Amino acid sequence: MNTAELLIQCLENEGVQYVFGLPGEENLHILEAIRKSRIQFVTTRHEQGAAFMADVYGRLTGKAGVCLSTLGPGATNLMTGVADANLDGAPLVAITGQVGTDRMHIESHQYLDLVAMFATVTKWNVRLVRPSIVTEVVRKGFKIAQKEKPGAVHIDLPENIAAMEAKGKPLKRDKKEKNYASYESLNEAAAAISHAKNPLILVGNGAIRSDASSAVTELATRLNIPVANTFMGKGAIPYTHPLALWSVGLQDRDYISCGFDRTDLVIAIGYDLIEYGPKKWNPDGTIPIVHIGATPAEIDSSYIPTVEVVGDISDSLTEILRRCDRQGKPDPYAIGLRSEIRSDYEEYINDESFPIKPQKLIYDLRQVMGPDDITISDVGAHKMWIARHYHCDRPNTCLISNGFAAMGFSIPGAIAAKLVYPERKVVAATGDGGFMMNCQELETALRMGTPFVTLIFNDGGYGLIEWKQKHQFGDASFVHFGNPDFVKMAESMGLKGYRIEKTSDLVPILEEALVQEVPAVIDCPIDYRENLFLSEKAQNIHCQT
Structure with a gap:
């Protein structure tokens, strides 16, 4: 067998079920080895989406999610999701293809020193420079990625090393031992x-x-x-x-x-x-x-x-x-x-004003979702409202990125959540800004048979930044944009598309969307005037001493 085949045997030994990624010239041997293995390769539409999927898979299972890219631009695209996993404490192993070792000393097409590049966003990273070290590198990589505090590991595989003959067998996984306090x-x-x-x-x-x-x-x-x-x-x-x-x-x-x-x-x-x-x-x-x-x-x-x-x-x-x-x-x-907190939470239960207030939207979403169902928040103004108002009975039923806090996290994350828990309802809650950063992965969701609901908090801008600008300077700049017709966009991809046109529509549309056999997108206009009202309320909170 060659090095790539031994690498994939080692991944199988680690219990890897999925590798998320994109094909490329420099990872062809890895892809061929995966094709012959028990591992399912999930072809994504962008490397960032692949890394976010591996990130959420790691959060939900405690086992390292695995993502794969080619060299150069593929690896740089992967980096944002790798950084997100690393700062948020999610176990992840990223594998990149690379030019052959015979081309690294000269200027080469798409060549970057990926080990140097990933050093700042991983717990450990290494280049496979000879076939004989594969088994040790993979076992060490998974051990480090999954060890508390979990994070990201990067393995770089040059294409000539991937093709070389390799001998060996995967190393035995050691038992996770508990450490006890003094x-x-x-x-x-x-x-x-x-x-x-x-x-x-x-x-x-x-x-x-x-x-x-x-x-x-x-x-x-x-x-x-x-x-x-x-x-x-x-x-x-x-x-x-x-x-x-x-x-x-x-x-x-x-x-x-x-x-x-x-x-x-x-x-x-x-x-x-x-x-x-x-x-x-x-x-x-x-x-x-x-x-x-x-x-x-x-x-x-x-x-x-x-x-x-x-x-x-x-x-x-x-x-x-x-x-x-x-x-x-x-x-x-x-x-x-x-x-007081509960009264604040319940203040908008019967509010039927439109566009819908974020408090009302999140309250209704909570009523539709069961205790084991999963909501994944993207990053933006809606994240602050979800953090404040979406409450959970059980762990890992509301995932929020608050370490690296990268936009575009929710849709790829929802795919991974649905792969791990196909029986649960899953909602990707996102702003219109975050939606447009990784909406292409909805095609991946359709192809993979992972139906979930994408709920768009639509305000035509980068709402969180506008909130901060107005709070600090009294006015906003450079935060507004136009949007496509999200319903038509969803339908053009073979998905279900819905638009909220009055507040009372939200619950029945959510209930309908959550039972579809294909992914669904809900376009929901949001009243973000509530952002500044919340800031004003915060300034007027007086505590007893």
């Missing part, structure tokens, strides 16, 4: 929690990656501690739980900010600083923090834990609970905050 740190954390008067739990994506949501919920329930989640920590505790204070992370102050103002201890569980900077909730660095995570705390002047509990999160929470003698009740003010 008794000293567990005792110190339990003591700090037991003595705190108004503790507050801040839970992030690390708790979801570690499958620790049940342990988080039990700790909060038995110790009577309110819980706020980051955008990427949704579902770590059911939103219906009486101690759930829902999402924190808006750049403006929000009701939950008052909880941080009053707390005398933040218990940060699986919290990644990249999700919501600590300077937003601990600007002076004065709030004591207990850090509970699979990895040590990142360095930040506003995030200096008094105790670090580093190890398996579920085990750590169970052990802390055993050691705690906390008898206190939650701060009545924090529980009152929940009532």
Whole structure:
């Protein structure tokens, strides 16, 4: 066999089901090896879409998603999705074709030093310079990609190496061993929690990656501690739980900010600083923090834990609970905050004004989606509203990119979600800006038989930037554009197309679209005047001390 065939055998050994990508001259041997394997190659319409699909596959399964491109422009197109996975903590392995090693010392067609290029957006990356190292490189790559904190790995395969004869067999996968926190740190954390008067739990994506949501919920329930989640920590505790204070992370102050103002201890569980900077909730660095995570705390002047509990999160929470003698009740003010947050959430339930307000749209979407169904948010103004108002019973049912936060994420991500969970309803929630960045992947969705709904928040511009411009300067510039007829566009691709023409249409159209056998697109005009109203409301939030 040749090197490419051995590479694909190694991918099969790692349990790879799909490789997302585009064909190219320099990856022909890899494609031929995939054709002869058990792996399904998903031909995408853009390399960025391939990387986003691998990204979301990794988030939902915990196993590295794999994407493939050719050299040069194929690899540069792939890079955005690779960076997104790396900063958002999603395991991903990217493979690129490359010129032969005999052409790297001279100026060559489409040649870039891809190892140097991918160095800044991966945990590890390497060029395969001889056939004999393939098995070690693949095993190491998957191990690094999937190790906490997960991220991206890049493997570069020159075409002459791919064609060379190779010997060897895939290396045995090692068992994932749990790491346990020290008794000293567990005792110190339990003591700090037991003595705190108004503790507050801040839970992030690390708790979801570690499958620790049940342990988080039990700790909060038995110790009577309110819980706020980051955008990427949704579902770590059911939103219906009486101690759930829902999402924190808006750049403006929000009701939950008052909880941080009053707390005398933040218990940060699986919290990644990249999700919501600590300077937003601990600007002076004065709030004591207990850090509970699979990895040590990142360095930040506003995030200096008094105790670090580093190890398996579920085990750590169970052990802390055993050691705690906390008898206190939650701060009545924090529980009152929940009532204010819920009232704000329900304010627009019966609002029939049109264009539809984002609060109403998201409330209705939540009513249509079941507890296991998946909403994937693109990036834009709608992301802020989804983060604030779309609440989850279970982990990984609302995916938001809030590390790299790349536009164009939702449609490719929805394809991957539907491949992983074909029985679930999936909605790609996107602005019209983000939609036009990767709408070509709807053809991929149709071809792959992955029906989901793309819900377009249509405002004819880059709404989030307009929001920030008006908030900061009082006016907006360079943010408006025209759109095609999204319904006709969908129909021309063999999809179902719908347009919301009055607010009462939304629920029945969503229900109809979600049972179609082909992907569906819903064009929904949105009233983004609510953006500035939210900013004004945030400025007028006054907290009790």
